[in-house]
Amino acid sequence: xKNKHLxxxxxxxxxxxxxxxxxxxxxxxxxLGTESVSSLTFSPDHQMMAxxxxxxxxxKDRFVSDVYLTRLNVLDNxxxxxxxxxxxEENNFSPLFSKDGKYLYFxxxxxxxxxxxxxxxxxxxxxxxxxFKEGISDIxxxxxxxxxxxxxxxxxxxxxELE
Numbered sequence: 803x804k805n806k807h808l809x810x811x812x813x814x815x816x817x818x819x820x821x822x823x824x825x826x827x828x829x830x831x832x833x834l835g836t837e838s839v840s841s842l843t844f845s846p847d848h849q850m851m852a853x854x855x856x857x858x859x860x861x862k863d864r865f866v867s868d869v870y871l872t873r874l875n876v877l878d879n880x881x882x883x884x885x886x887x888x889x890x891e892e893n894n895f896s897p898l899f900s901k902d903g904k905y906l907y908f909x910x911x912x913x914x915x916x917x918x919x920x921x922x923x924x925x926x927x928x929x930x931x932x933x934f935k936e937g938i939s940d941i942x943x944x945x946x947x948x949x950x951x952x953x954x955x956x957x958x959x960x961x962x963e964l965e
Contacts, residue, residue, distance in 0.1 A: 840867075841896055845903045849875045850923075852887075852897035852906055862891050869894045869908050871923075887921060888928070894919075896939075901946045907931070909938060918951070 841854045851874060854867045869887040876883040888894035893911040900907065906921040908928075915937045917930040936954035944950045 843897055843899060845899045846901060847903055849873065850899070850903070852899065852908075854895050854897065859891055866891055867893045867895045869897045869906070871897075871906065896941055898941050898943070901943060907941060907949070909941065918949075 837855055837857045839853055839855055841852075843852050844850070845852075851872045853870050853872070855870055856865050856867045858864075859866050868889055871885045871887050873883045873885070878884075887897075887906065888908070888910070890912075894908055896909045898907045899905070900920075904923055906923055908919050908921070909915070910917070910919055913930075916934050918932050918934075918938060918941065919928045920931050921928050934953045938951045938953045940950075940952040942950050
């Protein structure tokens, strides 16, 4: 548990340079330009951490999130190496490592937000794992081989129990 707190502190310090310099008061531009970090998750071996950064995209007049991967055991200029895994003007969020640490799953608003995506952490483009008619949210592991998620596809538990 101590390592998780140390890694979190390291990440917070390394991300602090991203925030805009503050003077006596904030302007509306400062507030809109503020970036935030969320969805911190550790790999099973605690050597990597995935997280999302939310930022404003002025030309689209909205906020977007991207997934980042920090390799805690690899240093770059005395800081843990951080790699931006997604980019563009779509929301990419809810990163989740596979139980063996070889893959990083995530959700995205690309293609109407109806797909579960996965990165192979050895490299390559993200691949879509499954397409849902109504979209998905809230992914998490039930056990080492079962991924749980929320989707409006198919029958609900209520509908199933009525039959």
